[in-house]
Amino acid sequence: MLPMFWDDTHHALAESTQRWVNRHISPHAAQWEEDGLFDRGLYRAAGAAGILGVTYPEAVGGAGGDVLHGLIVGEALVRGGSVGTAMGLGSHAISLPAILALGSAAQKARWAPSILSGEQIACLGITEPGTGSDVAGIITRAVRDGDHYIVNGAKTFITSGCRADVAVVAVRTGPERHAGVSLMVIERGTPGFTTGKPLKKMGWWASDTGELFFEDCRVPAENLLGGEGAGFLGIMANFVTERLLLACTCVAMAKLALEAAEVYVKERTAFGRPLEGFQVTRHRLAEMATREAAARAFVSVIAERFRRGEEVTAEVAMVKNTAVEACSFVTDAAVQIFGGMGYMRESLVERLYRDARLFPIGGGTTEIMRELISRRR
Secondary structure (H helix, E strand, O other): OOHHHOOHHHHHHHHHHHHHHHHHOOOOHHHHHHHOOOOOHHHHHHHHOOOOOOOOOHHHOOOOOOHHHHHHHHHHHHOOOOHHHHHHHOHHHHOHHHHHHHOOHHHHHHHHHHHHOOOOOEEEEOOEOOEOOOHHHOOOEEEEEOOEEEEEEEEEEEEOOOOOOEEEEEEEOOOOOOOOEEEEEEEOOOOOEEEOOOOOOOOOOOOOEEEEEEEEEEEEHHHEEOOOOOHHHHHHOOHHHHHHHHHHHHHHHHHHHHHHHHHHHHHOEEOOEEHHHOHHHHHHHHHHHHHHHHHHHHHHHHHHHHHOOOOOHHHHHHHHHHHHHHHHHHHHHHHHHHHHHHHOOOOHHHHHHHHHOOOOOOOOOHHHHHHHHHHHO
16 A cells, blocks of 8 residues: 555565565465465464454554554565465454444453464354345344253354354344344354365365354353444444455556566567567556556555545445456456466466455455445435
8 A cells, every 4th residue: 555644664564564465375375375274373473473353452452553553564475475274364354344333342352362363263254155245135044942052043144154253144043034033153063064175266276165063052141242243343344454455456466467567568578679668568567557546546545534434335345346446457468568478377367367256256346336326425
């Protein structure tokens, strides 16, 4: 992100996190992508380095940083060369906030420190086979039975779903749409809770994406977050931060693709001269750079406004769409510049091109973002 809004702590974090990424992720990124999984020990290493807890309160094991600290870490992780690793390592960023927003002091103390230390992996279970963007349409049901809830249903497309120790799960506890949604924590090993095999995806190969199954799953009532019916508010509470992080990820990917293309056009020759000697190539690079810079500036300004406490829900939806479009354009243009090599799996730009396709869908589709913008104008 643009350093014009940074203080000394932001600059120091950017340098230290990039060093950590260069040591722990970059040398392994390509292999982890091919393996479809990164080493679980990376969570503990990131926790020990303070990377997982950078934006969370010190009282629960975090560093107490602001949203800009979080975006700095997010961009550094992407620059490791594996978006799947970055997103899998950061799956707690969409699950832990619900615990902190709705949970009691005892619940926060029970789960947050171990998640931020990397000892436990957390995931968020909302999407179901029959419901995507329509969160209020979930049908996974939790019925009170004494000191427990009996949960039946399934979740799909869950980042870190296959190996998560802690799942924050949206369930239906009432008949009303939004008002009937609750959140509860369901831990690995709970009777009736199973996971499927990792789903095979177009991109984000290094992140495990799985299915969660609940069959007469007995969950202690004390695992309910914020009471029955509080789930939808808990889910919405993190949307702005999540979308800013996704937009930041898109900008970081665009920058990586642009940098790779800038190097390639100097090395690759055609018709007896480097590719950068052709006006069409230079103009394509100019457009790529322009779109990346514009998206980066937009994300940075709105992130700073959010840090100051301003209401920016509609603007964040605009930011996400803008960053997604920039990322899609730049990664596609980079593949075109690379030509046949851009279509090869050994090429970074091929990976970025595939990874980019999820962002118009995840965290709220492009269409949902436009509807949100139109309602708030």
